[in-house]
Amino acid sequence: MRQTVGRACIELLVAGALVISTCPAFAHHSAAMFEEKKTITVEGVVKEFQFTNPHSWLLVDVTDKSGKVTTWGFEAEGPSTLQRAGIRPSELPVGTKLTITGRPMKDGRPAAIWEFAVKADGKRLDPREGFQVK
């Protein structure tokens, strides 16, 4: 079910920001279908958090200035790694407003590797922190 979006400001920053990736982002499949260096940043609301193995998907509804809604999918690690990063389903219920940055797909589909997200309260959610040993 598509969530109603109050207001969403889309900011496509395909700005070529260099993403330094020294730790693995994926275990199941290659990330060859994603841009290696470009990033995008969008604002939207959580439509659904698919907390699954081997990868989770955070679905974010993004509305442009004309009112058109696009659902973006942001791929991240599976549940246990996200738990180690402090990212749980209860952290991102449906309707949560956030800004999220990722490396988009090369073929233009609205999907990306989840680099980091920032919630309205300022909390930063970085899936890769789940690979830290602590």
Add this chain to the structure above:
Amino acid sequence: MNGRGIGAVTLAALTVLLSACGTSVAPTPGPAESKIPDHTKERNIALGLAHKTAAELYDALKQEAGGGTRLNPSGLPDWTGVYTRASVNGFAFDADQAPGGLPPAKLTPEYHDKMLKRIEAVKQAVEWDPISTCAPPGHPRWLTEPFLREFIVTPDQTWLVNEMVNDIRRIYTDGRGHPPEEDRYPLYNGDSIGFWDGDKLVIHTNQLQAGIYQRSHPDYTDQVETVEIWQKAGDNLLTADVWVYDPPALAEPWYVKQSYSRLSDPNLRIRYWHCGENQNNSVFQTQTGSTQFQDFTFTGTDDRQGGKP
């Protein structure tokens, strides 16, 4: 009073003394002292070179350990907890691989060329990982995955558990050998037998399938075999000295040291890992040999186009 009586009195007095000092006597005996010494990396490399096959190295270690010992059920090594492998240059099989460098294995020319071609293809964004089908990584790649792990020690078997795809290596330490030649066939994790030398678990694994050590790494063949020495190297650290033998692909045995750290979060638990539970993770191999997603189910655009990108 006989000698036994003196011993009992002495032990009782010692117990009272230690109690008074706030120290208790250990209730169960621990593992026997190991006979196989710890070596430097250079010495372990030489040890691998000194033996032509993994089986020869394993047999030599077993002889050095006096045949090994059966664990005392009341004094098992404490390998409890949830562990993980810390990231070393990503998933690098060899912790000593230089950042941006090549895996430091001594490969045969054929397999060196294959590795270089794989790495060059990745630079062109052409990459396909065999585990994209949800297949298990297989051993020895099993050693490198960065997810949760548990190590279950019993006197006659030790289970080395990797969270990813519920992957368990069973190490038989009850004295059995490998299956007879005529009953062997390639397995993802092979067939593993082992023995205990004090608190060290020595393992020989054969009967493996061909695979890759990791992405941007060399191939190994179905002739690959390993010898491992696992031990607790600290309160929160398990290590494994690993020798890999694979004559078609390795010009010399590849010695590496793997480390697994115990995590402190008491809420971490290993859950069932269903690799195919989310169709949005489904990928296929393209005509160029690279990786691409199937149709997503979450985008309005895909919905309108009947699921096609």
